[in-house]
Amino acid sequence: MDKVSAVTGRIILVPFSPRVAPGLLSAAAWKAVTGAGARVHAGSAEHPILEYLDDQDVEIELIEGETAEVADELLKEAAAGETVVWLADPSGEDQPLVLALGERLTGGSADEAEIELELTPGSYDVPGARLLDLVAVMDRLRSPGGCPWDAQQTHRSLVKFLLEEAYETVETIEDGDPDTPGEGRDALREELGDVLLQVAFHSRIAREHPEDPFDIDDVAQGIVTKLINRHPHVFADVAAGTAADVEANWEQIKAAEKGRTSVVEGVPLNQPALSLAEKLLKRSKNAGMDVTIPLLPQTLRAPADNSDADAQAQVGALLMAVVGLARELGVDPEAALRAEARRLRDEILNQEASRSSGKCG
Structure with a gap:
């Protein structure tokens, strides 16, 4: 890499959550991207955020190539006193670039020692966003080229596993200490994940039905609607001062719903x-x-x-x-x-x- 005189520069890494719709940008990331004199880079023209930044007349320079080459180019610009913004790939494929930059800055020349490396998230996961990862993994397992065992399962074949996971969760709660950080609480988190897997598994199978498909979004919407309807003391103007009142209302509403x-x-x-x-x-x-x-x-x-x-x-x-x-x-x-x-x-x-x-x- 060409050497220049030691000056202060910055490299701002902007990662994006793959679970958030493209086009959403945090205030801090927007400030970095649109800052005066900022040189904004991406590694591919297919980056999902580019079309939205283009609408805002943000100039994007592509730097394509091997990890070492990209790292050297970013460091060169920053060493020249530039504020360099790198739009990280939401898939995480350019994680090696982050590692390469860190290694160079911690063990590099005096020029590179003057460069600041910052992390400014472009988007954050919303609560529950990790459920999308579970759906994606389940789709992969059930799709062609996935897992033969998972592909063979049906609603009926999974019944015993649903019961087993539910009983194991109960056992973990009763035998462990789920309210205190430690093994008991860790075990409960794991068992709840196993129960959640069963919900995702059944929902994925249901999506494949040729005549009446439904997916995990339909399952979630159904329980959301049910919870709202059966809690009129929270979401409407029905009075329920005690837990007994709540339970009585629940049973009445449930009976009416089910006919x-x-x-x-x-x-x-x-x-x-x-x-x-x-x-x-x-x-x-x-x-x-x-x-x-x-x-x-x-x-x-x-x-x-x-x-x-x-x-x-x-x-x-x-x-x-x-x-x-x-x-x-x-x-x-x-x-x-x-x-x-x-x-x-x-x-x-x-x-x-x-x-x-x-x-x-």
């Missing part, structure tokens, strides 16, 4: 039996029904006499005793409770039928 005629509609029967039984009991209570519930043994203390910890321990011990008895009798406790939950569902349906027919008793 449900029974309180048991929408309760998946293939969920774990304990949660199924709890959901059915909750639905029946909210509907004002008096359903049959097996009596607790007389030796149990009334819940009011127990602290929260004692109550949980008592219930836990009772459930464990039931499981032990089931093993002695050769009964599957999950299947037994599921059968009882189904009986409860049928009783609720019968009561609803009686109400609709005007019968009493």
